[in-house]
Amino acid sequence: MRLSRFYLPVLKETPSDAQIVSHQLMLRAGMVRQQGAGIYAWLPLGFRVLKKIEQIVREEQNRAGAVEMLMPTIQPANLWRESGRYEAYGKEMLRIKDRADRDMLFGPTNEEMITEIFRAGVRSYKDLPKMLYHIQWKFRDEIRPRFGVMRGREFLMKDTYSFDVDEATARQSYNKMFVAYLRTFARMGLKSIPMRADTGPIGGDLSHEFIVLAETGESAVFCDKGLIDMDCPKKDIDFDGDLQPIIDQFTSLYAATDEIHDAAEFEKTVAANDRLAARGIEVGHIFFFGDKYSAPMKALVAGPEGRDVPVQMGSYGVGVSRLVGALIEAYHDDDGCKWPMAVAPFHAGVINLKPGDNAADKACQEIYDGLAAAGVEVLYDETRARAGEKFARMDLIGLPYQVIVGPRGLEKGEVEFKRRADGLRETMAVGKVVETIANAVKAELRYS
Numbered sequence: 001m002r003l004s005r006f007y008l009p010v011l012k013e014t015p016s017d018a019q020i021v022s023h024q025l026m027l028r029a030g031m032v033r034q035q036g037a038g039i040y041a042w043l044p045l046g047f048r049v050l051k052k053i054e055q056i057v058r059e060e061q062n063r064a065g066a067v068e069m070l071m072p073t074i075q076p077a078n079l080w081r082e083s084g085r086y087e088a089y090g091k092e093m094l095r096i097k098d099r100a101d102r103d104m105l106f107g108p109t110n111e112e113m114i115t116e117i118f119r120a121g122v123r124s125y126k127d128l129p130k131m132l133y134h135i136q137w138k139f140r141d142e143i144r145p146r147f148g149v150m151r152g153r154e155f156l157m158k159d160t161y162s163f164d165v166d167e168a169t170a171r172q173s174y175n176k177m178f179v180a181y182l183r184t185f186a187r188m189g190l191k192s193i194p195m196r197a198d199t200g201p202i203g204g205d206l207s208h209e210f211i212v213l214a215e216t217g218e219s220a221v222f223c224d225k226g227l228i229d230m231d232c233p234k235k236d237i238d239f240d241g242d243l244q245p246i247i248d249q250f251t252s253l254y255a256a257t258d259e260i261h262d263a264a265e266f267e268k269t270v271a272a273n274d275r276l277a278a279r280g281i282e283v284g285h286i287f288f289f290g291d292k293y294s295a296p297m298k299a300l301v302a303g304p305e306g307r308d309v310p311v312q313m314g315s316y317g318v319g320v321s322r323l324v325g326a327l328i329e330a331y332h333d334d335d336g337c338k339w340p341m342a343v344a345p346f347h348a349g350v351i352n353l354k355p356g357d358n359a360a361d362k363a364c365q366e367i368y369d370g371l372a373a374a375g376v377e378v379l380y381d382e383t384r385a386r387a388g389e390k391f392a393r394m395d396l397i398g399l400p401y402q403v404i405v406g407p408r409g410l411e412k413g414e415v416e417f418k419r420r421a422d423g424l425r426e427t428m429a430v431g432k433v434v435e436t437i438a439n440a441v442k443a444e445l446r447y448s
């Protein structure tokens with residue numbers, strides 16, 4: 001991508017209304033633009049990150065056996081009257097009337113709709129288990145939208161729903177999502193800690209929040225430090241095998257969000273040196289809630305004994321748009337973002353210090369073409385901006401690798417190579433830089 005064709009409206013000043021660094025950097029790097037309280041337009045750079053995150057979430061859902069679909073954003077109120085949640089949900093629900101004066105709403109979540117879809121198509125336990133998901137925009141009229149995309153009103157969520165004949169098999173579905181979530185966040189470079197959580201308006205009795213530790217996080221959390229060093233399950237994990245030992249391992253140590261934190265238990269079960277009281281960002285949340293929706297909405301299946309039983313359900317959310325902010329909180333410095341390769345908007349940037357100079361133009365084009373041929377996503381800055389401005393902009397948007405090309409270096413056949421993560425700089429032969437970056441990108445994207 002040529003920068004002159006791209007749309008990258010970077011800001012020089014830090015917007016005064018942005019309180020946390022991820023929000024500041026998303027505005028400064030031209031990733032999003034606010035359109036209303038808690039409502040954001042995703043500009044091209046931010047959109048690329050959002051899509052990368054979405055794709056990782058999708059791949060790990062598919063691997064765990066969930067099947068993708070797409071439900072609408074607008075829902076009829078009647079569905080929610082069946083479950084009793086139309087009144088119960090309160091002011092967070094954005095209520096709309098259509099031209100025939102029918103009550104509609106902008107979906108804050110999809111339990112009711114998926115239950116309706118399930119009951120229309122499944123009659124017998126023999127068709128179970130099933131896991132269905134979609135990645136769709138939600139709207140919640142939050143009292144206090146803040147921190148940019150971290151707590152928006154409109155936000156992108158992946159929500160999965162599981163259907164099982166009994167509680168024992170439902171727990172297996174829960175375990176699959178538990179493992180899929182550990183892997184999903186690890187692939188993005190995030191250490192997530194599953195913590196026992198309150199079930200909130202969704203109800204039920206088994207729930208974990210996946211928390212990324214960050215000083216700016218909205219959740220107060222308490223856990224055993226041992227959880228930080230636990231290894232994420234590897235790519236060869238068999239989702240149809242017994243996952244219970246992994247869940248037992250991760251739930252063997254104390255970890256709870258403040259809603260259900262028990263200080264006495266914490267002090268009794270965790271040695272003083274191992275206690276961590278910190279703040280975190282909730283990037284995912286999984287619930288098992290049994291027949292909370294299937295019973296009132298009559299989503300019944302014929303069980304093995306021939307009797308109809310309400311299907312046992314769980315729901316599993318990932319905050320896809322929130323993750324963009326969470327990733328910046330985890331990966332930045334004073335100069336800007338420092339994207340992990342898996343979610344970087346582009347893998348590398350090429351800076352031409354003297355566009356119009358024959359040698360510089362030719363070398364940049366060769367590097368650009370060579371990287372593209374090797375599957376590397378490149379943003380090529382061939383604009384006429386000052387060198388200092390180009391360097392600052394490239395650091396701000398945080399692409400993992402940079403190649404800086406100028407006539408002076410080219411006289412010696414050299415360019416500068418820079419790694420954003422640690423600031424490493426090296427002078428390199430023009431002929432070597434493509435291979436170096438292509439290999440590094442490939443290594444960092446290796447599926448593990």
Ligand SMILES: Nc1ncnc2c1ncn2[C@@H]1O[C@H](COP(=O)(O)OP(=O)(O)O)[C@@H](O)[C@H]1O
Binds near residue numbers: 282284
């Ligand atoms: N207002 C919001 N803005 C951005 N992401 C959100 C918002 N609310 C929820 N999410 C994300 O969606 C995931 C699933 O939501 P859920 O647990 O149902 O919401 P909540 O925890 O707010 O009740 C959360 O773990 C979080 O990552």
Ligand SMILES: [Mg+2]
Binds near residue numbers: 282285
């Ligand atoms: Mg939650």
